Amino acid sequence: MAEQDRPRTLFDKIWDAHVVERLPDGTAILYIDRHLVHEVTSPQAFEGLRLAGRRPRRPDLTFAVADHNVPTSDRSAGIAEPESRLQVETLERNVAEFGITYFPLTDARQGIVHVVGPEQGLTLPGLTIVCGDSHTSTHGAFGALAFGIGTSEVEHVLATQTLLQKPAKNMLIEVNGRLGFGCTAKDVVLAIIGRIGTAGGTGHVIEYAGDVIRALDMAGRMTICNMSIEAGARAGLIAPDDTTFAWLEGRPYTPTSEAWARAVAYWRTLPSDPGASYDTRVVLHADEIAPLVTWGTSPEDVVPINGTVPDPDQEPSEARRAAKRRMLDYMGLTPGCRLQDIRIDVVFIGSCTNSRIEDLRAAAAVVKGRKVADGVRAMVVPGSGLVKQQAEREGLDRIFTAAGFEWREAGCSMCLGMNPDQLRPGQRCASTSNRNFEGRQGPGGRTHLMSPAMAAAAAITGRLADVRELVAQ
């Protein structure tokens, strides 16, 4: 079979369309269509450009927003913390000097970069998208090849609009059947990571397929692709379809009229060809997926909410037994303890994984008419100013605040504890974010990952709780 007739995957097609040149050793110069920039991983890249006397090649394809390090409290007086303020001011100086589009803190379009990109229609099928942030995988939900890069590569993209890359391996993860009551996209991706492990996707781009994925809305697809990195894959992909096109049409940066029709016609050619080959295949059935929570300090440490904390002695090797014992010690848990008996101190609903309007609606549906349990601090951090406005139009903010939740400004917030939103040592958090690493949400903080509805249930009960017991089917 001739090379051009070989059935190709979605990844192969996007890759092939972006190779500027293949170097003799197989490294490709890969064109980058969208470069998203934030305040934490870009200052050294801009400084590098300046030192080398270079300028951004395509400032018009580069978009910046501050999100990691910004306060989520009232911002009218600016940023109080000097280091955070300097970082944001540095970004503002850089975008002004180099003519890059920027969504300032005072703009409703400001928010978490992976919420803002799709919301603005910067994220489109078939594009290559990079950002100095590992959760760039989120944009793969639209059938774009999107991955996180380090600061040296940020500088490389600024200077050349390309990256030096070797092709990844293809992995297909099929999720078949129909999700049960109380199960969401978050449970699907946690189940996947629980199955393949945090290094399971290393070296691969994961394409998600199957009935469950097809039936998901774009928010759910973004949640799944977002956590591809937690499975070790740099990128996740979902083939674009009518759900994708309907979501994108009419957004500020999406094409219009004739260009839209041409674009959609092209996007329809992107899904993997029948017979395309994958290096690795994994199949899950929806029946295996229950509402899940993590118990340890790795996103692969998932258990169903009606389960118990596992026993490290069941692990296959001494290294793993030691690692799991350390996790239990850090998390303050004992083997055999029922998950639903674990009391929590803080609830965080937000992050690039779960801060979209659909996520807030799901949480509000559980919270409505109820109160946050005594002694629990519960916070909602919308993914963008526009998500916040939409939620306020729908009255979700009043549902949350009436229950005792804090209703905050958009940003990464307690997902990574870089701004003042941090756990104190020993505090236990039910979180809709993506990483439960030691110290991730603050030094000594203990994180349990779960869906927005499950986090809402935890807020109401004051413990890890099964959302299915709180809402009618």
Add this chain to the structure above:
Amino acid sequence: MQPFTTLIGIAAALPMPNIDTDKIIPARFLKTIKRTGLGSALFHAMRYRPDGSEDPEFVLNKDPWRGAQILIAGPNFGCGSSREHAPWALLDFGIRCIIAPSFADIFYNNCCKNGILPIRLPQEVCDALAEDARIGANARLVVDLERQVVVRPNGEEIPFDIDPFRRRCLLEGLDDIALTLAHVDKITAYEARRRAEEPWAIG
């Protein structure tokens, strides 16, 4: 970037699996606009006690490993975030080479961009090197990138693989932006073609 040719140094064993980038450097230390000075925050939660004093049990707080230039690490080292502050902190501490059964992709890449050589070797080989490392000052390892071998204190040579392009960049300390810019005509031609075919994509 500082070239990496041959390194003769003390190795420290840190065999825990899944050491993530938050463990290498927590997010609250990323508020800098510089690349340097991050070494003091390296492995912060493991290296310091809650009162801020050094934990004497942590390997890099003990002599001679305080001066380690090589880490023998566990599988999936560097998983998590894309923060290049992780290799910057390692480099600032003095680490120039990390040997582990596996690395997270972005971290591996970030190391290569900063003159740190990441070497993948099977778990049992890493276990043996970790044993060598525990001997301390009299057990220096030699890492020879030109010949692609690690030499154990007993003289045994362990070959390793590395992508030829990365090897060349490390050996010569190349600026890969300059390498890419040598192909700028190709990039311009590509942009013209894409603009015609997919005007919505790149304007």
